[in-house]
Amino acid sequence: MASLPKPDELLAINYKPPRTGWMDTPVKFRRGTYLYGAKPKNLEAVGLPNPREWSPEEEDWKLPENWQEIILEGLRERLGRFRSLQIFMDACVRCGACADKCHFFIGTGDPKNMPVLRAELLRSVYRKDFTTAGKLLGKLFGARELTLDVLKEWYYYFFQCTECRRCSVFCPFGIDTAEITMIARELLNLVGCNIDWIAAPVANCYRTGNHVGIEPHAFKDMVEFCVDEIENITGIRVEPTFNRKGAEILFIAPSGDVFADPGTYTLMGYLMLFHEIGLDYTFSTYASEGGNFGMFTSHEMMKRLNAKMYAEAKRLGVKWILGGECGHMWRVINQYMDTMNGPADFLEEPVSPITGTKFENARSTKMVHIVEFTADLIRHNKIKLDPSRNDHLKVTFHDSCNPARAMGLFEEPRYILKNVCRNFYEMPENTIREQTFCCGSGSGLNSDEYMEMRMRGGFPRANAVKYVRDKYGVNMLACICAVDRAVFPALMDYWVPGVAVAGVHELVGNALVMTGETERETNLRGEPLPVKGKGENGGE
Template sequence: MAWNVKPEELLQYDYKVPQKNWMDVPPEFKPGTWCYPAKPEILEYLNKATKGDFPHIREWVPTDVDWKLPEDWRERIKKGFRERLDKYRSFKVFMDVCVRCGACADKCHFYIGGGDPKNMPVLRAELLRSIYRGEFTLAGKILGRLAGARKLEEDVVKEWFLYFYQCTECRRCSLFCPYGIDTAEITMMARELLHLVGCNINWILEPASNSNRTGNHMGIQPHAYYGMMEFMCDDIEEITGVKVNCPVNEKGHEVLFITPSGDIFADPGTYTYMGYLMLFHEIGLDYTWSTYASEGGNFGLFTSDRMMKKLNAKMYAEAKRLGVKYIIGGECGHMWRVLNQYMDTMNGPADFLETPVSPITGTRFESAAGTSMIHITEFTSDLMKHGKLKLDPSRNDDKIVTFHDSCNPARAMGLLDEPRYVIQNVCNNFVEMPEDTIREKTFCCAGGSGLNTDEFMEMRMRGGIGRGNALRHVQQKNGVNTLATICAIDRATLPPLANYWAPGVEVYGVHELVANALVMTGEKPREVDLRQEPLPGME
């Protein structure tokens, strides 16, 4: 069923709050606001692969009255809650210190675009905190609601499922919180608790299961993956006249390159993928791709710390097997949260790898001395700074470009100026969106953390209003027609978003823009860009 609510209809909401106490407002499962539950066969596979992390497998739908929770669901949640309080100081502190000042309230894109008060991060967290108080604090047990506490009922589980799968873990609220309370952390805990009673969504677990088995979340098998790459190489040859090399699963190279598999599978990500192939060929990088570790993204981050670790472990395992010196990671958002904040801790120390050194410029990447993994825009900006690339930015002159900071590189890493430097080297027309919508204050695409599924389209378009409106602003003011991004989920979610809120703006990966401008050795006069559309002046 296609979703076709017009902006005029979608905008019919306000920020009025209900008369009733929020604890008395039951969750409502309207179409477009929740994602389909995980399929039993997916869960069977994952449960076996993880030796029991995905219990209580059954057919169910959130609109059912009876969710067929396990008999002992209360005990499972209480025990899981206690365990997580003991494992994470963040969780414990965040349960205790919120003063409900409300600074976070209108920072959430879902709240801004929908007005549901339970999408205010403070209230989203209270959904858990109220249970924490009711089950784990003396005051909460005695005073009940007076102490902001409530009992664990089935409706609470339903409410958690609804609202913790209406959070994209983008961390915009965390930036404004005076105590740094991080809703992403709270959402992760809530999702883990929901797994304990068999409530989870397919759009996260099917990719997680695919990543585990086939190496990438699309479920592409190695021969097919290689076939798609060869197909791209043919396209590149047709456009540039250059036959690029395509090393896959080869041992003895210096670098392993890993990028999200979404980019090999669907437009416009494919053009970014071609961009990598062209760049690495042109500079003569001694590198290889891998089909076993063919996923940069990590749907485990949206599942549980154990799943995240399991999927991430492939990167180091493959780097070791292939005997590379370090790893370069492609354009992806949450992948870089995992790589920057979790990878070395979970699967390191990576003492079999070396501190990355660019073979072209000799630059040593000390900031990645531990993980031995660098971001492609760190690498490319360094090439450009040293003048190692021959570039013709006029090939992108038909584009007026703006840049969407992806949540995780922005707020879980701080990779802000590297992509901008790269874009400004390959595009003559670059403008920024309003300052409160970019850099560390950037808005989510509203499809992050595994919510970029079609059945969730209404919430995606609501949540997309922050980015969409800023984009519309520069479209009208500066004639922006190109939205550049360094995230594969963005390349999937932003085209419908732009089409909805700022029709006429196209979405590009940064390395697609690079490849358009890249003057390759031995290339024929280029007439078309990577999308096989005429270059400016060649129409």
């Protein structure tokens, strides 16, 4: 039984936080604010070091005896391999431009969430062991020993950064905190300190190709479930194919769209669109996942898990690859895949078979984002849309961090939305496009045990949604990321009740007039369609 506090202890309520310096304030692991440690089976599955049963809450993290040596050697090796890391370690002048740009700092008020200080967690150790001044002057030069408390601090704060890169937009030197976080997580992985919410999807992806660990027959079954639903709503049976050799296009979506609502409605939108335009495409039951939690583990793991995309494209003999609405998947594709898994010289420069548009931006990767593809279809009047079916919705758009900041994909989703619905409202300027606020749960932090911290990190985003809900009556938050679709429903329920969440292609599916369809009575969610002429209240 827990010991009861004495009366005088009960009365000693301290309203103020500790006034110790950041280097001397160790982390407290409290449920709701940290992520569970990786289970041994998930590390073993991919050969990651130090698999064991452990918990961040316990004193003993069961580290290898020479863990400091392993990490410092790992850092030395990476400083040599990544010139960017060396520059990021040396270049920061602590100007503070990034300090108040992180959603976690804004939401928590915890100074160690200022990107400059988050990077300093690693930089202080770098100074101690890799700079002369740091070796000689120690703390005076902002250097410190790598102790167990420091390692625990790394775990807490580098798994409290969503790698969203909002801070880097404001850094005059272009320091990318996401890359610092990526390296810090690599170092943590060297001694077995990953979180299970990342380690499990990595292990599953390695085995079955998708985060959930669903095998080919079940994957096919899940997609066909959506096929049945589409038939119920439209009277049309769409016919997706799987592992079909000789298809023109390989389609890869995040598995969240196959397995979890509201992502499944987005998948229905893709399937309906492809059917309507007669696209010659196939799914792969191994490249059955666009998401890549390897990116949150190490560069090597990212490469290893992503290899399936080109491997499957080659095996199936397709001409190019079309990718679904996902976030970090597109950072991997746009910024790493080409040099990491390429060259994809067995594929062709993507050309839309419907409009003839050449996607020159994808000449190198051979992979096109579906919102570029669909926006192009609309631009060329290749699909018939009835936006009144979305009249009960007042829609705003959340720029998902990676498509926004890693791809500059700002206009295409908005162009689609404005064509498939008639009530569209932007959130305030400093919360969208390249300044978009993260959902607070990206980069593998979307676990349920982290709910409390997710609510803090997602508050700046939710606050902007609340503004458009109160001002315009917005009731739908559209996005192009599977993690967004998974985590926004909870975030909205807590901060902005009354706002639902949808992928852009769900709204496309609703508006799409399909050849030979029966008159629709419901939207893709099975809810009654708005009555014509009744506007926003028609569907209520």
